[in-house]
Amino acid sequence: MVTPAGNNEPNLVLLGGPGAGKGTQAEKLMEDRKIQHLATGDILRDEVDKGTELGLKAKKYMDEGELVPDELVVNMVEKRLTKQKGYLFDGFPRTIDQAKTLDELINLDLVAYIKIDKSEAVRRLAARRVCSECGKLYNTIFKPPETEGVCDECGGDLYQRDDDRPKVIRDRFETFLEETAPLIDFYREKGLLQEIDGEQEPEKVYREIKSVLQESTG
Numbered sequence: 001m002v003t004p005a006g007n008n009e010p011n012l013v014l015l016g017g018p019g020a021g022k023g024t025q026a027e028k029l030m031e032d033r034k035i036q037h038l039a040t041g042d043i044l045r046d047e048v049d050k051g052t053e054l055g056l057k058a059k060k061y062m063d064e065g066e067l068v069p070d071e072l073v074v075n076m077v078e079k080r081l082t083k084q085k086g087y088l089f090d091g092f093p094r095t096i097d098q099a100k101t102l103d104e105l106i107n108l109d110l111v112a113y114i115k116i117d118k119s120e121a122v123r124r125l126a127a128r129r130v131c132s133e134c135g136k137l138y139n140t141i142f143k144p145p146e147t148e149g150v151c152d153e154c155g156g157d158l159y160q161r162d163d164d165r166p167k168v169i170r171d172r173f174e175t176f177l178e179e180t181a182p183l184i185d186f187y188r189e190k191g192l193l194q195e196i197d198g199e200q201e202p203e204k205v206y207r208e209i210k211s212v213l214q215e216s217t218g
């Protein structure tokens with residue numbers, strides 16, 4: 001177990017396939033709560049950009065829409081857990097083994113499963129753009145920036161993720177069904193799972209997440 005720290009914020013997992021809106025909802029939650037965002041995809045992309053040993057190992061899996069091996073990801077997460085409360089896990093855990101390891105490290109309060117179907121995921125992700133400076137998310141269909149290619153918040157250039165190509169998006173979705181979807185029952189049996197309809201307006205999705213979070217933490 002990691003060192004306890006007096007923080008009353010909940011430990012929450014945002015579970016969902018590619019494009020479900022985990023990052024979008026995490027951005028909103030961070031505006032509301034003093035919670036620490038732990039997004040394994042973001043951390044891995046940062047390692048790839050820096051050309052670290054972990055990044056070099058992870059890149060070939062990410063480019064194919066496959067999961068990075070558990071031991072690499074678990075080790076990366078473990079190093080970042082320094083307290084007992086107040087984490088927002090985004091994209092982790094993604095396998096039963098990762099979930100079992102997380103169970104040994106920390107007590108979760110809620111797993112919000114944001115559900116969307118594959119055609120919606122492909123539509124959203126092909127149109128996703130990300131700020132290269134501050135990481136803010138955009139969408140050329142649903143949430144375009146005021147000036148094309150430029151972040152409204154910081155003026156940084158917007159880019160398209162390497163894995164947001166239609167073939168890789170479909171592979172990521174298959175990987176989700178095979179390796180991550182079993183977590184839905186795993187957490188349901190533990191009484192932690194709340195299912196959210198992810199195909200609503202982002203604000204509505206957020207209201208539902210806030211409401212189930214309120215119920216589960218009092």
Ligand code: AP5
Nearest residue numbers: 018019020021022023024040041062068091124128139202
């Ligand atoms: P990761 O970065 O975690 O990608 P992902 O899970 O595929 O999720 P995304 O970031 O694509 O989608 P999201 O749900 O965050 O959606 P977003 O809010 O951006 O992982 C990438 C790779 O890293 C993996 O494939 C794997 O290789 C590796 N990896 C990461 N974690 C790992 C782990 N634990 N174990 C092993 N490997 C790991 O929204 C998408 C778009 O839709 C945006 O443009 C947004 O504006 C728009 N949008 C969002 N919500 C809505 C809405 N309600 N209506 C309309 N548009 C919306």
